[in-house]
Amino acid sequence: MNALFDQIITFRHAELKAAWGAIYAAEAVTPKVREPGRHLELGAGELAEARRLASTVPLDGKLAADKAFNAAFKDKPDVKSRLETEWDSAAKGNYAKAIDRADQAARVR
Numbered sequence: 288m289n290a291l292f293d294q295i296i297t298f299r300h301a302e303l304k305a306a307w308g309a310i311y312a313a314e315a316v317t318p319k320v321r322e323p324g325r326h327l328e329l330g331a332g333e334l335a336e337a338r339r340l341a342s343t344v345p346l347d348g349k350l351a352a353d354k355a356f357n358a359a360f361k362d363k364p365d366v367k368s369r370l371e372t373e374w375d376s377a378a379k380g381n382y383a384k385a386i387d388r389a390d391q392a393a394r395v396r
Contacts, residue, residue: 290360290367291346294374302382306341309389310334316393333392340385345377 296303313334350356359366 288351290371291344291351291374294371295344295378298375299378299382302379303341306337306382306385306389309386309393310337310341313337313389313393330392330395333388333395337385337388337392340381340388343377343381345374 313330360370361367
């Protein structure tokens with residue numbers, strides 16, 4: 288769990304902070320645009336997707352609790368390296384997509 292935390296939060300803190308900043312900025316626009324004809328539903332969908340992306344953990348609880356998975360992660364450096372690379376890539380990609388979706392939500396609103 289420490290390695291996962293490092294890959295998606297510690298090492299990607301700037302990206303994570305930017306993603307949530309974009310989400311909060313898009314949410315702040317909502318009260319200002321409640322005019323007839325605005326597509327708030329579309330923006331809400333984009334914002335929900337941004338939140339999902341920024342909150343996604345690339346490892347489910349079942350696998351995290353699996354003894355064989357944990358043993359492989361601990362005892363096989365190649366497995367550990369591969370997983371850390373995958374988690375890092377997933378975090379970077381998700382945070383970039385979250386920023387994009389939040390920006391789209393802010394424009395739609």
